Structures are given as structure tokens and as C-alpha cells.
Amino acid sequence: MKVSSAAVPVLSILPEASLGLGSTQLCCAALQATSLRNQVLYPTSAAYNESVASYFAVNVQLDPTCIVQPHSTEDVSLIVSTLTQTGETQCPFAVRSGGHTTWPGAADIGQGVTIDLSMMNSTTYHKDKGVASIQPGARWQAVYKALDPYGVTVPGGRGGPVGVGGFLIGGGNTFYTARVGFACDNIENFEVVLASGSIVNANRTSHPDLYKALKGGSINFGVVTKYDLKTLPHDMLWGGLVVYDNSTTARQLSAAVNFTNNIHNDPYASWIGMWEYSSTTGQNIIADALEYTKPVAFAPAFHEFTSIPNTTDTMRFATIYNLTQELVQAAGYRDVFTTGTYKNDVKVLRKAIDLHNNNIEKAKAHVKSDYWAMDTIIQPWPKLFAQHSVEKGGNVLGLERFDENLIQILFDYSWDDARDDDLFIGLGQSILEEVGEYAKSIGAHNEYIYLNYADKSQNPLKGYGEENVEFISRVAKQYDPDGVFQCLFKFAAQSTRIAVEPIMKPARAVSTRSELARSNRSPLGALPPILSTPPAVSRASGRPGFGPDDG
Numbered sequence: 001m002k003v004s005s006a007a008v009p010v011l012s013i014l015p016e017a018s019l020g021l022g023s024t025q026l027c028c029a030a031l032q033a034t035s036l037r038n039q040v041l042y043p044t045s046a047a048y049n050e051s052v053a054s055y056f057a058v059n060v061q062l063d064p065t066c067i068v069q070p071h072s073t074e075d076v077s078l079i080v081s082t083l084t085q086t087g088e089t090q091c092p093f094a095v096r097s098g099g100h101t102t103w104p105g106a107a108d109i110g111q112g113v114t115i116d117l118s119m120m121n122s123t124t125y126h127k128d129k130g131v132a133s134i135q136p137g138a139r140w141q142a143v144y145k146a147l148d149p150y151g152v153t154v155p156g157g158r159g160g161p162v163g164v165g166g167f168l169i170g171g172g173n174t175f176y177t178a179r180v181g182f183a184c185d186n187i188e189n190f191e192v193v194l195a196s197g198s199i200v201n202a203n204r205t206s207h208p209d210l211y212k213a214l215k216g217g218s219i220n221f222g223v224v225t226k227y228d229l230k231t232l233p234h235d236m237l238w239g240g241l242v243v244y245d246n247s248t249t250a251r252q253l254s255a256a257v258n259f260t261n262n263i264h265n266d267p268y269a270s271w272i273g274m275w276e277y278s279s280t281t282g283q284n285i286i287a288d289a290l291e292y293t294k295p296v297a298f299a300p301a302f303h304e305f306t307s308i309p310n311t312t313d314t315m316r317f318a319t320i321y322n323l324t325q326e327l328v329q330a331a332g333y334r335d336v337f338t339t340g341t342y343k344n345d346v347k348v349l350r351k352a353i354d355l356h357n358n359n360i361e362k363a364k365a366h367v368k369s370d371y372w373a374m375d376t377i378i379q380p381w382p383k384l385f386a387q388h389s390v391e392k393g394g395n396v397l398g399l400e401r402f403d404e405n406l407i408q409i410l411f412d413y414s415w416d417d418a419r420d421d422d423l424f425i426g427l428g429q430s431i432l433e434e435v436g437e438y439a440k441s442i443g444a445h446n447e448y449i450y451l452n453y454a455d456k457s458q459n460p461l462k463g464y465g466e467e468n469v470e471f472i473s474r475v476a477k478q479y480d481p482d483g484v485f486q487c488l489f490k491f492a493a494q495s496t497r498i499a500v501e502p503i504m505k506p507a508r509a510v511s512t513r514s515e516l517a518r519s520n521r522s523p524l525g526a527l528p529p530i531l532s533t534p535p536a537v538s539r540a541s542g543r544p545g546f547g548p549d550d551g
């Protein structure tokens, strides 16, 4: 266990009264008093505003008192020590990697310090061990690019710009899940900075309890500063997007259920079904993402999908980098995700799509946004996934307790006018409730909630099952006895923390930054919905962001 030698309880020696500073300003002043002074950013600087604007969703862009950008594990250790060794003064802080979570307070904070890990973004391949060491601030597209010359890849995000840090500690569903389990199951070692500032390595032999807990347990134990991820040979993939008319829904849903039940027969095949309405085209279409993780076209596993007449498709042989440039959703809008998991029953899927169609009509009647989109995204969650997890030593998602194939639905809504926040957030939450009630009524309910898609109104850890919640609590107490990562930053994430006390709602600073962001957006956000040279399918779907490098 190492502690950064520069760590001293600076805050306790700063004279708050004499400086006339508020407590969160004092926290920033304490960081400023360390060797990291040039890495502490304030609202007046361009770098601060760049960091805030780089969150995926505009509605999560809060205004922290300051942002600190570590460049190394030792920097993180110094930051955490400084913020926690504060005597009477508590420093509220948040931890951010890619900033792709869609609810405010998950990876940022209104009043306090945001630890922005985006400068820690390297990928290093270790051929002898067959692992890639990846820092949390990397984006998946950069990871794939860095590994490509070595002929290897890793199971990671399916949208290139998605962040590494949060993805890997929430599970991580990838094109390879049916072959190798969730991304987190493929982690050989986590390097972690604990609340004390100590640096530990968690793996099968060193801190094995922390190692397991981090596979799904998210931000409950410390700041992960490096992930050693097992690599795979990088074969060319066959994949792309296929767009269909909405009238093919019944055939699509039947194919989805059969695909999910048969995935163990061909784990190279991956399918994501997206029912999408976009205000740009006024069309309500279906887009299937079909990906095969070896260079074989039209594998029989896809037959039910590929035999449905389509409008347009981009199917081709391509690298993972190329495919993850296509499956991108535009950053720079307001977003809400809500998600549920169900028995693999076509009736639940039909209900979800009927409600999706109703929600589009409800939105049309009230919407003020110029641009808005509503997606219902269906993904297989078969027991095969959990079997891989168990074989690889286990995680805390708790999926192995379900002896049946599951299917997951993500409701993903985007819009551009803050006056529609209540409308779309309300629709996202009510559709989830209605599908959940229906699923219960036909015995198709499942309590698992995928943390990486969960809204702040949901409680994904509860869905891991009692045994796992107890395990997470025990490990958190052992490695973070003062509960820094659960209690200290109360403005943050009830849904990803073990709730040890009532958590306050995020600060209202949310709308301040949002209003600002709307009028003064990054060049990317100010672009019209369709970005540069989208593939054919994007033009058909009108979905913003199936273009390169946004996010």
C-alpha cells in the first residue's frame, strides 16, 4: 500500500476566516496549496469551461467550485488525501472519467470539487501478459486505436466516445459479452486510490474482495486509476446498422426473443434493436445494430433479422474502431436514460413498443424543443453472460441467481430545450413504471437494473440482490471506513452508492449551467443534428450523432 509522499492535511492549516472563503472554496484553496496548483481550474478559465462542456449530456453540466485534473496516480492520491484530511471541514467532491452518465451529480458536483480524470487517458499493451493497461480518462475509440497495431482488442464500449472509467466499474456490455462475459469480468487488476490516499492493487491475489466488489460496485470504494484488461485477438468484424420500417415490429420482436434464447449457440453474434423517433425526419423507424466478432458475413444467427426486408443498411467488414464510430449518439443535448430488465417474453417487448409509440404522440402534443428524439433500445441479457462471469471469478451484479434468459430495455430520450425537462424525464420514468407493472402482471418482472443505464430515480444496487449489497457494504467499510465515497458528497449519486443515509437532491446549479450551455454551447453542440458524413442509415433514421467523433 502506497501513499503519495506529498499528501499533507493542508486544509486543516488554512485559516478559513482570515481568507474569507466559503468551505468549498477552501477545498480548492487547499488543492491550490499543493504541488498541483496548475491543475486546479476555476470558472474563469477556458480549460474549466472545456471540461464542463465535455460531459455527454448538457443537463449534467454543473458548475463545481473548481475542477482538478490529475496527471498521475500520485496526483489522485494527493488530491484525495487533501480533500479527506480536512479536520472539521468536509470537502464535497465528485469523480469523473468520460462523463457519459445522463443524470446530474453522478460524475460532477454543483458546490465542491470535481476530480476530472480525463488527462489520465493512456493505453499501454503488455504483450507478455496479454493485457492492456488503460487509464480511466480514456475513451474507447482511443483504446481500440492504440491496440490495433498489435492485432489485439478489448471488450469495451460500442460507441467510440464513451468513457472507460465508469463503464468498467458498472459492468460493461460489449460486442463480446456472449463470448467473454461483461467487460468488468475481463479485468485482471485494478489500481485504486482509497479514501486515505493509499494506492492499492486489487486482483485475484491482492485484495481479492475489493477486486470482486469493483466489478459492478462502481464508486463505492475509491478512485480507480488504472485497469488491466485482458486482450482478445482483433479479428475483423462484420457489422453495421440495418434500418427497417416500423411495420416490421412484430417480426423484429419475435426474432429478438429467439436470438436471445439461442445466443449460446453462436456467441460471436451481437444484436441491439433500436426503435427510434427523431424530430428531424418525423419518422419512427427501427435500426438494428448487428455485429459479428469474426469476419463472417450473414451468419445464420442473424437470419431472422436479415430476412426482414430493410430500408437501408451499412453491413460490412470493419475494425472495431470503425464500427464504434458508427454506433454513436450525439453529445450536446439534454438526455435521460431509464432501464429495466425482464424475462425474455415477447409480450413485454410488445408492450414497451406500444408505450413507446404512445409516448411519441404525448411528446408531440407538448414539446417545445426544436430537436428531440425518443429511443427504445432492446438488448439480450441471457444467462450465458452470467455463466461467463462466474467462470471468471464472479462479480457483484448478481445475475447468476436468475436461471433464465433476460432481456433489457433502455428508454433513451434527448431534447434541446430545458423547458421540456419535466416532459421527457417524466415520460422516461412513466414508461418504465408502466412496462414494469405490466411485466409483474404477467410474471415477467426481473429486479436487476443495469447500473450504467440507470436513472437517478432508480436503485441498481438493490437489484444486485441482498447478498451482494451486504458484500459491497462490507468491502466499502473495510476500504473506506469513514464512508467518504458514500456520505461525503451528499449532492451526488444515490443510485450508485450504498445508501447509508438520506441523500439530498442535486444542487439547483443544474439549470444555471444548462441555461448557459444552451446559449453558449461548444461548437459541436451548436451543429445541426446531423453531423458530418453520416453513413446511409443515419440519414434514414435522422438520429443525430451517427457521425464520427462526437460524444
Ligand SMILES: Cc1cc2nc3c(=O)[nH]c(=O)nc-3n(C[C@H](O)[C@H](O)[C@H](O)COP(=O)(O)OP(=O)(O)OC[C@H]3O[C@@H](n4cnc5c(N)ncnc54)[C@H](O)[C@@H]3O)c2cc1C
Pocket: 056, 094, 095, 096, 097, 098, 099, 100, 101, 102, 106, 107, 117, 136, 156, 157, 158, 159, 162, 163, 164, 165, 166, 167, 168, 169, 170, 171, 172, 173, 174, 218, 219, 222, 223, 224, 225, 328, 329, 452, 453, 493, 496, 551
Ligand atoms: C452514448 C452512450 C453509449 C453507451 N454505450 C454503452 C455500451 O455500449 N455498453 C454499456 O455497457 N454502456 C454503455 N453506455 C453507458 C456507459 O457505460 C455509462 O454511461 C458509463 O458510466 C460511462 O463511463 P464514463 O467513464 O463516461 O462514466 P462517468 O459518467 O464519468 O462516471 C460514471 C460513474 O462512475 C464513477 N467513476 C468514473 N470514473 C471512476 C473512476 N476512475 N474510479 C471510481 N469511480 C469512477 C463516477 O463518479 C460516476 O459515479 C453508454 C452511454 C452513452 C451515453
